[in-house]
Amino acid sequence: MSHTVAIARLEAQAGLRRGWLLGLLVLGLLAILLVAVLAAGESGLEQADEFRAGGSAVLLLGGLAAALGLGAGLANRDADGGWYGLLIGAGGSREAVTAGRLAARGALMLGTLAAWAVALQVASAAIGRGLDGPLAVHSLAMAENLLLVFLATALASTALGPVVSAVVGLIVHVTAQALVNLQAAADQGVVGSVARPVIRFTYLVFPREVTSPMISQMQARDVAGVAAPQFEINQSVVEIPAASGGTVLWTLFWCALLAVGVIAAMRRRPLG
Amino acid sequence: MRDLEVRYQRGAQAAVSGVGFELAPGEGLLLTGGPGAGKTSVLRAVLGLVETPVPRVMVFDRRPGDEAAMRRVGYAPQRWPFTRGLRAGEVATLACRLKGLDDPAAAAADAMRRAALTDPTARVERLEIEDVRRLCLACAIAGTPDLLVLDDPWEFPETEREVRDALARGAAVLAASADPGGLPALLGRTLELADGAPVEAVSA
Numbered sequence: 001m002s003h004t005v006a007i008a009r010l011e012a013q014a015g016l017r018r019g020w021l022l023g024l025l026v027l028g029l030l031a032i033l034l035v036a037v038l039a040a041g042e043s044g045l046e047q048a049d050e051f052r053a054g055g056s057a058v059l060l061l062g063g064l065a066a067a068l069g070l071g072a073g074l075a076n077r078d079a080d081g082g083w084y085g086l087l088i089g090a091g092g093s094r095e096a097v098t099a100g101r102l103a104a105r106g107a108l109m110l111g112t113l114a115a116w117a118v119a120l121q122v123a124s125a126a127i128g129r130g131l132d133g134p135l136a137v138h139s140l141a142m143a144e145n146l147l148l149v150f151l152a153t154a155l156a157s158t159a160l161g162p163v164v165s166a167v168v169g170l171i172v173h174v175t176a177q178a179l180v181n182l183q184a185a186a187d188q189g190v191v192g193s194v195a196r197p198v199i200r201f202t203y204l205v206f207p208r209e210v211t212s213p214m215i216s217q218m219q220a221r222d223v224a225g226v227a228a229p230q231f232e233i234n235q236s237v238v239e240i241p242a243a244s245g246g247t248v249l250w251t252l253f254w255c256a257l258l259a260v261g262v263i264a265a266m267r268r269r270p271l272g
Numbered sequence: 273m274r275d276l277e278v279r280y281q282r283g284a285q286a287a288v289s290g291v292g293f294e295l296a297p298g299e300g301l302l303l304t305g306g307p308g309a310g311k312t313s314v315l316r317a318v319l320g321l322v323e324t325p326v327p328r329v330m331v332f333d334r335r336p337g338d339e340a341a342m343r344r345v346g347y348a349p350q351r352w353p354f355t356r357g358l359r360a361g362e363v364a365t366l367a368c369r370l371k372g373l374d375d376p377a378a379a380a381a382d383a384m385r386r387a388a389l390t391d392p393t394a395r396v397e398r399l400e401i402e403d404v405r406r407l408c409l410a411c412a413i414a415g416t417p418d419l420l421v422l423d424d425p426w427e428f429p430e431t432e433r434e435v436r437d438a439l440a441r442g443a444a445v446l447a448a449s450a451d452p453g454g455l456p457a458l459l460g461r462t463l464e465l466a467d468g469a470p471v472e473a474v475s476a
Contacts, residue, residue: 082353
């Protein structure tokens with residue numbers, strides 16, 4: 001067994017015993033149960049909208065909590081406290097220790113999200129809607145978006161404390177969404193021509209939020225709830241289109257870049 | 273190690289400067305000094321946990337932090353150096369696995385027995401401070417390291433026995449302690465530090 005795998009396995013075991021993560025997982029499942037109960041009282045399109053809006057809110061809010069919590073705890077405290085030092089003093093390389101911990105925490109975050117996504121499908125079937133394909137695709141889009149937030153938070157944690165790292169992760173999430181919104185506004189001619197090249201440049205360079213077709217359509221009808229409130233600029237409603245394949249790949253590329261950045265940042269960091 | 277200099281976060285002031293010593297097989301050295309004297313920083317430099325100019329620090333003719341060199345080292349950190357959620361036995365087994373020992377679980381069990389750790393199944397965040405120090409000792413003594421690095425070790429009878437055994441089999445022992453007790457006599461040589469610099473040459 002390689003050092004990275006051994007460290008990842010143990011880190012995942014430790015993560016599964018942490019009260020806050022288990023509590024969050026259970027809270028998300030209870031919220032999904034509540035969403036299903038509320039949606040069961042509706043029918044037709046209203047039921048679909050209510051169920052999907054509630055489910056999307058659970059994935060976004062719960063997923064953000066998991067991504068920020070797991071990312072913010074990756075490096076700072078354990079690096080200063082001696083855990084990294086103990087593992088490196090035993091013969092693990094900095095790269096193996098960091099990659100193992102990063103992989104385990106990423107897997108815990110995606111696993112939590114997957115548990116909620118499966119619960120949503122089970123709940124959808126239980127209230128007579130059958131399996132929900134568009135919601136499954138939305139769950140995948142959220143997984144990519146939250147992976148980006150997790151990795152950005154983890155990178156921040158190599159230099160900053162947990163709270164500030166979580167704030168950085170939140171800023172990355174908001175910025176990635178804002179870039180998509182502003183580009184859509186520019187495409188629809190709602191922003192001035194002076195700002196358009198700047199928006200285009202930042203849109204092309206920085207990571208972007210992946211918008212699923214389901215949430216795009218719901219947002220256009222203003223029924224997406226907290227997961228995607230309608231976006232207005234200069235008193236005009238902007239329709240946010242579903243992400244293209246290019247955006248999916250670009251954000252994945254940024255995820256890979258951030259993961260490499262985390263490992264590189266830990267190569268020279270002083271350890272306790 | 274010669275003329276060691278350690279700076280944290282590229283700080284203007286060196287945490288350690290002008291420290292140098294050699295440790296041959298079977299030799300011991302105790303670093304002493306008050307809090308902030310630079311003892312732990314010297315140990316971190318030996319382990320590659322802080323950046324130091326190469327080749328001022330060499331461990332088994334390799335740069336500090338080199339994986340092959342570190343597998344010959346047994347390290348016991350100070351304070352509480354674990355991550356939450358693990359059991360004591362899991363920590364020791366992982367340390368043995370990273371050292372490349374053939375049967376990590378058996379090696380960890382042996383090390384914990386030698387360190388007199390009472391409950392290997394206990395979660396690390398629930399360990400009494402005495403067992404924390406014993407678990408650190410177990411991680412250090414697992415296998416047969418050629419260099420023992422002990423940061424602020426508690427003077428259990430097991431610590432004394434393991435240090436004696438290590439020196440007898442030809443391993444080097446480097447320890448740091450603000451309150452050395454019987455360690456100077458055990459290790460033979462002492463280097464006192466103050467404000468990151470040697471107070472005087474290594475004394476026998």
